[in-house]
Amino acid sequence: MSKVLELKSVNKVIGKKEIVKDLSFTIEEGEIFGFLGPNGAGKTTTIKMITGLISITSGEILIDGISIKKNFEEALSNVGGIIENPEMYGYLSGLDNLKLYGRMQGSLDKNRISEVVSLVKLENRINDKVKGYSLGMRQRLGLAQALIHKPKLIILDEPTNGLDPVGIKELRETLKSLTATGTSVLVSSHLLSEMELMCDRFCIIDSGILKDIKTMNGIKASKEAAVKSYVLETSNNKLAKNIIEKETNKEVKEITEKITVRSTKEEIGKINKLLVLKDIEVYEISIYSKSLEDEFIEITGSKQLR
Structure with a gap:
């Protein structure tokens, strides 16, 4: 071409x-x-x-x-x-x-x-x-x-x-x-x-x-990788964060009213079970998909776009 x-x-x-x-x-x-x-x-x-x-x-x-x-x-x-x-x-x-x-x-x-x-x-x-x-x-x-x-x-x-x-x-x-x-x-x-x-x-x-x-295909491919960022909304995010970090040695990040953790599909299932056994209600688990906006913010440090 x-x-x-x-x-x-x-x-x-x-x-x-x-x-x-x-x-x-x-x-x-x-x-x-x-x-x-x-x-x-x-x-x-x-x-x-x-x-x-x-x-x-x-x-x-x-x-x-x-x-x-x-x-x-x-x-x-x-x-x-x-x-x-x-x-x-x-x-x-x-x-x-x-x-x-x-x-x-x-x-x-x-x-x-x-x-x-x-x-x-x-x-x-x-x-x-x-x-x-x-x-x-x-x-x-x-x-x-x-x-x-x-x-x-x-x-x-x-x-x-x-x-x-x-x-x-x-x-x-x-x-x-x-x-x-x-x-x-x-x-x-x-x-x-x-x-x-x-x-x-x-x-x-x-x-x-x-x-x-x-490439947009590259961003899409990163979304489909085996290890993904999962977003969890629970009844006690602070306690959930402490339990996940202690039991799995994974880093957990806090965002507005939710927490995120990078893991495989199998691991997130075990994390869900772990939290439920600890009497923490899990309201939602979703995959965090990186967008073009995320790429821009990562590269420029969240500067205003024009």
């Missing part, structure tokens, strides 16, 4: 401050890649370097194997994007907005416009004026605009801002249909639950430094 985007030891220095430090990652053809980090992590700066809005201090960025330093226009011809809310001419119809953008690109292909309108599911409203569009419809029209020239990479910076649950679901479904055609997506968002549903892989950066790259 080919690399659609490749960052090689990318650095950005503004004044005396290092904003991005030795950042390297790749995005493969047909994948949705999540880009996460807390406030000031360097995400927006990185996106601006990829799209040529600011220069690279050192390092290399390749789009479909083409250097943005050596062949800027050719490299960027393979990129489309939406940065937050797309700007459109409200007094024009959605179709006229797309035609206008197509002319700006130097090629007005009516068949291609029909293709992207169908892809983003705007057929029924494409002839309506944009001023009557919902925010979700504007996002879909913006995505259609970004797709007109058949880019290999779509960059979305906070695309779910202001969208209601229906709009977010529609955007997610549209992006997944895009990857089926081989288009790759780089998406940053503060909605970790949505990123978990949307992405194939994700990276986390903090203070301009790459902290980790993970």
Whole structure:
């Protein structure tokens, strides 16, 4: 599978401050890649370097194997994007907005416009004026605009801002249909639950430094491991914690009104029996599933995400 985007030891220095430090990652053809980090992590700066809005201090960025330093226009011809809310001419119809953008690109292909309108599911409203569009419809029209020239990479910076649950679901479904055609997506968002549903892989950066790259399949596999974290709610959590630690030598952690312990399925059965024999009522035993949010908190130390 080919690399659609490749960052090689990318650095950005503004004044005396290092904003991005030795950042390297790749995005493969047909994948949705999540880009996460807390406030000031360097995400927006990185996106601006990829799209040529600011220069690279050192390092290399390749789009479909083409250097943005050596062949800027050719490299960027393979990129489309939406940065937050797309700007459109409200007094024009959605179709006229797309035609206008197509002319700006130097090629007005009516068949291609029909293709992207169908892809983003705007057929029924494409002839309506944009001023009557919902925010979700504007996002879909913006995505259609970004797709007109058949880019290999779509960059979305906070695309779910202001969208209601229906709009977010529609955007997610549209992006997944895009990857089926081989288009790759780089998406940053503060909605970790949505990123978990949307992405194939994700990276986390903090203070301009790459902290980790993970796959959603990897997170799912960790959930299915033989040893799991179990959450117990009992009639006396403090006493239950002491009994488990004394009788099994396992570490027990206290969380709000519950306790957690790492064990196998067989061991948790014995722990349940042990507590019952000690006259402690066990109200609930559940498996603690690590989420993308958990991964983020572990890596960044619970910093605010942006």
